[in-house]
Amino acid sequence: MSDFKSIGILTAGGDCQGLNAAIRGVAKSAIKQYDMDVIGFLDGFRGLAENRYERLGDNSLSGILTFGGTILGTSRDKPHKMSIGDKVVDTIAQAEDNYHKLHLNALVCIGGGGTQKNALRLLKKTSMNIITLPKTIDNDVWGTDTCFGYDTAVEIATEAIDRLHSTASSHHRVMVVEIMGHNTGWLTAASGLAGGADVVIIPEIPYDIEVIKNSLIKRNRKGKRFSIVAVAEGARPKDENEIPNDYEDSAAVHLTHRLAELTGLETRLTSLGHVMRGGSPTAADRILATKLGTKAVELIAEGLSGVMVADRGGYAIPVPLEEVAGNRRIIPNDHPLLESLRSLGICLGE
Ligand code: F6P
Numbered sequence: 023m024s025d026f027k028s029i030g031i032l033t034a035g036g037d038c039q040g041l042n043a044a045i046r047g048v049a050k051s052a053i054k055q056y057d058m059d060v061i062g063f064l065d066g067f068r069g070l071a072e073n074r075y076e077r078l079g080d081n082s083l084s085g086i087l088t089f090g091g092t093i094l095g096t097s098r099d100k101p102h103k104m105s106i107g108d109k110v111v112d113t114i115a116q117a118e119d120n121y122h123k124l125h126l127n128a129l130v131c132i133g134g135g136g137t138q139k140n141a142l143r144l145l146k147k148t149s150m151n152i153i154t155l156p157k158t159i160d161n162d163v164w165g166t167d168t169c170f171g172y173d174t175a176v177e178i179a180t181e182a183i184d185r186l187h188s189t190a191s192s193h194h195r196v197m198v199v200e201i202m203g204h205n206t207g208w209l210t211a212a213s214g215l216a217g218g219a220d221v222v223i224i225p226e227i228p229y230d231i232e233v234i235k236n237s238l239i240k241r242n243r244k245g246k247r248f249s250i251v252a253v254a255e256g257a258r259p260k261d262e263n264e265i266p267n268d269y270e271d272s273a274a275v276h277l278t279h280r281l282a283e284l285t286g287l288e289t290r291l292t293s294l295g296h297v298m299r300g301g302s303p304t305a306a307d308r309i310l311a312t313k314l315g316t317k318a319v320e321l322i323a324e325g326l327s328g329v330m331v332a333d334r335g336g337y338a339i340p341v342p343l344e345e346v347a348g349n350r351r352i353i354p355n356d357h358p359l360l361e362s363l364r365s366l367g368i369c370l371g372e
Contacts (some may be wrong), residue, residue, distance in 0.1 A: 025127075026325075028124065028127055035096065038174075039159075039299070039303035040310065040311035041094075042092060044132050044170065044312070046086055048318055058319075059077070062078045062082075068097050070113075071113035073120040117144060118150060126150075132155045134156070145328050152327055155331055156346075159202060159299055160172070161203075162350050162351050165330060167332070169333075175299065176213050179252075183214070187217075197251070197291075198281070198289060198291045200291065201213060201253065202294065205256040205350065221238070221369040222368055227370050231264055231281075238251075238281065238285050255272060274293065278290070
């Protein structure tokens with residue numbers, strides 16, 4: 023049995039589905055298997071700096087598996103650069119102090135790419151033991167095959183594309199759908215494939231506007247009187263002059279206007295936005311979040327620190343934070359998702 027008796031958890035960065043499943047996985051296994059006390063810091067790294075927390079036990083953990091969001095709250099605050107009043111303050115020493123005052127033996131930080139970097143900062147600059155879990159709908163955390171939140175967001179975007187098909191077909195329109203994903207196209211490529219989009223535009227492949235225009239016109243001439251264009255929020259044109267420097271709208275707004283102008287086809291834009299982060303997690307996300315959460319506690323009990331618990335080949339594996347932080351996982355050009363889209367003749371704007 024480990025000497026570790028007390029751990030903290032926090033959720034940081036944008037929320038996603040499966041966060042509560044992960045909190046539950048960590049806390050329940052810590053309490054049931056190792057008889058640990060578990061503290062949940064509120065609102066990400068801000069709660070750690072301000073010593074705002076709640077004790078997690080049967081009551082707070084019960085019934086949360088299926089809930090979206092995070093019972094702990096989250097924020098994009100960084101421990102080394104936190105806005106407090108009108109100042110930006112380095113709160114790392116405060117965070118370390120609070121950790122020790124609460125007699126914690128480890129802190130589990132659940133988050134995306136930014137959180138991995140912040141966790142590494144705390145690890146390097148303090149005596150805290152830190153383990154992280156990868157979550158984000160974007161699926162772009164380095165070192166893991168998947169992040170929880172992604173599967174549910176793919177389902178939501180796929181359903182949206184399904185629904186857009188009938189209205190696109192009735193009105194004979196081009197429907198552009200903007201999909202989140204920050205600077206990667208995992209969500210757009212996966213939901214574009216699952217939903218049968220006709221054009222899929224991702225940041226990893228800067229698009230050629232002429233290629234997209236031609237593919238829409240070709241479809242129209244073949245008698246297919248509607249098209250669905252799935253575009254990632256981070257999409258960018260091959261030709262930098264395509265979007266003027268002073269252009270303030272999103273890439274999808276620009277693309278929608280340009281395609282309407284170039285094709286003469288009636289075109290509409292739907293932006294899925296934060297809807298993609300809401301609601302109950304899929305079974306796959308619940309399983310992944312729970313699996314990584316319970317493994318984190320096992321690793322803490324073994325005395326491990328400075329790692330992210332990654333999903334690799336279906337196994338929960340510790341990966342050094344040093345390898346993860348600061349890297350982003352983008353879609354390689356020969357990834358099966360892209361190869362499959364190409365084989366179907368779906369236009370990638372390349
Ligand atoms: O990282 C998740 C994500 O939803 C991205 O897809 C998106 O770019 C960003 O967060 C939106 O952030 P915010 O919730 O701060 O508007």
